[in-house]
Amino acid sequence: xxxxxxxxxxxxxxxxxxxxxxxxxxxxxxxxxxxxxxxxxxxxxxxxxxxxxxxxxxxxxxxxxxxxxxxxxxxxxxxxxxxxxxxxxxxxxxxxxxxxxxxxxxxxxxxxxxxxxxxxxxxxxxxxxxxxxxxxxxxxxxxxxxxxxxxxxxxxxxxxxxxxxxxxxxxxxxxxxxxxxxxxxxxxxxxxxxxxxxxxxxxxxxxxxxxxxxxxxxxxxxxxxxxxxxxxxxxxxxxxxxxxxxxxxxxxxxxxxxxxxxxxxxxxxxxxxxxxxxxxxxxxxxxxxxxxxxxxxxxxxxxxxxxxxxxxxxxxxxxxxxxxxxxxxxxxxxxxxxxxxxxxxxxxxxxxxxxxxxxxxxxxxxxxxxxxxxxxxx
Amino acid sequence: xxxxxxxxxxxxxxxxxxxxxxxxxxxxxxxxxxxxxxxxxxxxxxxxxxxxxxxxxxxxxxxxxxxxxxxxxxxxxxxxxxxxxxxxxxxxxxxxxxxxxxxxxxxxxxxxxxxxxxxxxxxxxxxxxxxxxxxxxxxxxxxxxxxxxxxxxxxxxxxxxxxxxxxxxx
Numbered sequence: 001x002x003x004x005x006x007x008x009x010x011x012x013x014x015x016x017x018x019x020x021x022x023x024x025x026x027x028x029x030x031x032x033x034x035x036x037x038x039x040x041x042x043x044x045x046x047x048x049x050x051x052x053x054x055x056x057x058x059x060x061x062x063x064x065x066x067x068x069x070x071x072x073x074x075x076x077x078x079x080x081x082x083x084x085x086x087x088x089x090x091x092x093x094x095x096x097x098x099x100x101x102x103x104x105x106x107x108x109x110x111x112x113x114x115x116x117x118x119x120x121x122x123x124x125x126x127x128x129x130x131x132x133x134x135x136x137x138x139x140x141x142x143x144x145x146x147x148x149x150x151x152x153x154x155x156x157x158x159x160x161x162x163x164x165x166x167x168x169x170x171x172x173x174x175x176x177x178x179x180x181x182x183x184x185x186x187x188x189x190x191x192x193x194x195x196x197x198x199x200x201x202x203x204x205x206x207x208x209x210x211x212x213x214x215x216x217x218x219x220x221x222x223x224x225x226x227x228x229x230x231x232x233x234x235x236x237x238x239x240x241x242x243x244x245x246x247x248x249x250x251x252x253x254x255x256x257x258x259x260x261x262x263x264x265x266x267x268x269x270x271x272x273x274x275x276x277x278x279x280x281x282x283x284x285x286x287x288x289x290x291x292x293x294x295x296x297x298x299x300x301x302x303x304x305x306x307x308x309x310x311x312x313x314x315x316x317x318x319x320x321x322x323x324x325x326x327x328x329x330x331x332x333x334x335x336x337x338x339x340x341x342x343x344x345x346x347x348x349x350x351x352x353x354x355x356x357x358x359x360x361x362x363x364x365x366x367x368x369x370x371x372x373x374x375x376x377x378x
Numbered sequence: 379x380x381x382x383x384x385x386x387x388x389x390x391x392x393x394x395x396x397x398x399x400x401x402x403x404x405x406x407x408x409x410x411x412x413x414x415x416x417x418x419x420x421x422x423x424x425x426x427x428x429x430x431x432x433x434x435x436x437x438x439x440x441x442x443x444x445x446x447x448x449x450x451x452x453x454x455x456x457x458x459x460x461x462x463x464x465x466x467x468x469x470x471x472x473x474x475x476x477x478x479x480x481x482x483x484x485x486x487x488x489x490x491x492x493x494x495x496x497x498x499x500x501x502x503x504x505x506x507x508x509x510x511x512x513x514x515x516x517x518x519x520x521x522x523x524x525x526x527x528x529x530x531x532x533x534x535x536x537x538x539x540x541x542x543x544x545x546x547x548x
Contacts, residue, residue: 142445
């Protein structure tokens with residue numbers, strides 16, 4: 001009984017800590033987004049609130065809360081309020097199955113897994129919540145009773161549905177390697193440097209592109225394309241309701257970074273894991289592992305920002321073309337390639353050679369068709 | 379057990395609201411909620427894989443498309459003329475027949491008693507590993523036939539949605 005109540009409290013503390021870290025990272029992502037943008041455009045960025053502008057997220061939050069909360073007259077009031085709530089809810093639910101660390105020993109001989117729940121369908125849970133993420137945007141956009149909002153919402157929905165397919169296919173290749181849907185098992189199979197990125201270079205690339213599209217980040221931020229749609233699905237939103245929409249996007253970025261680290265970069269695995277466990281104790285090793293996972297997730301958040309300030313936005317037909325005619329066939333090719341590599345037994349060699357062959361085939365095909373075009377012009 | 383009653387009441391209530399609500403968007407949202415409640419029942423039966431697939435396929439994909447179409451059509455403006463009494467009667471008869479069939483099937487079915495199963499049951503039956511074993515060993519041929527059926531349906535949908543030469547879809 002004693003141990004059970006200790007475990008319960010420890011788990012509760014852990015879940016609260018995960019929420020706190022997620023929200024804190026999301027808040028400071030807004031600051032780093034502006035700092036990264038400023039660095040890339042040779043500016044200073046926010047530097048007024050506190051040293052180096054470190055209090056800027058706080059100031060933004062105060063501003064958001066103080067603004068007038070406006071609900072349009074002809075809108076559907078309840079759905080208008082439900083939109084941002086659903087966005088936040090689905091953004092926060094994914095972190096339940098991400099394994100943030102190995103076992104941690106707490107007093108009294110009890111150990112807890114640093115993971116919300118270890119269910120045997122972990123990765124399907126992530127996939128399901130991601131597919132629900134579109135409801136917040138769709139409902140909010142429709143309830144605003146504004147055609148630009150509606151167009152933004154519909155763009156978001158069709159974009160998410162299109163890219164989910166390729167994302168699921170790239171996850172299937174991971175499942176073939178690990179033989180389990182549990183995120184914990186997937187991470188444990190990658191310990192000691194056997195990271196999935198080494199066996200799944202093409203799968204990771206597909207997953208990364210799909211993650212950009214699912215988070216509605218540039219170059220796939222068509223749902224909030226200012227030049228065509230004013231503000232996209234959140235045109236009519238103001239005050240903290242708008243804040244929640246923007247916040248949900250940053251939470252999604254962090255969580256998708258954590259999921260990518262879990263699936264492809266060994267989760268909480270890091271170099272010298274066993275050495276640390278031997279010399280400094282298991283708990284220290286576990287805590288460094290937690291730091292490693294969060295570090296990897298933060299690196300992906302940086303990649304999201306890096307791409308945002310580097311690449312311009314796609315056109316909508318280009319986006320659909322990329323999703324349906326390039327990423328899905330590539331993902332199918334990746335599944336077949338993974339099957340071949342598992343049968344042959346040389347996992348790493350076959351997967352990299354396969355990617356190289358694909359590249360060569362594309363280049364050859366491209367040069368052949370290019371010559372034909374040239375002849376036609378002449 | 380109490381939780382089961384609560385969940386069932388919630389399921390029935392939201393399923394009723396699908397039929398009763400005037401606004402088609404509300405209907406779709408209640409339907410999504412009904413799917414969530416059914417997923418809750420799957421969790422109570424320890425069938426987590428079915429729960430996840432139910433959410434991904436129905437709530438995540440099909441309902442999004444429903445919502446999508448209803449929003450695009452703007453049914454509030456293009457409301458069809460209110461149904462005549464004949465249609466209502468036909469609908470009631472059809473629904474009633476389905477209900478009779480379901481009740482008859484329920485009464486015919488012999489549910490194995492707990493004592494007949496040797497006083498114990500396998501809690502792991504609904505897990506994804508066991509489901510895969512059953513699907514790919516005992517029911518391999520039906521499974522593959524269903525996949526071919528799906529493939530045919532998919533090709534048909536693509537053929538229907540394909541743009542004819544010279545036709546503009548927008």
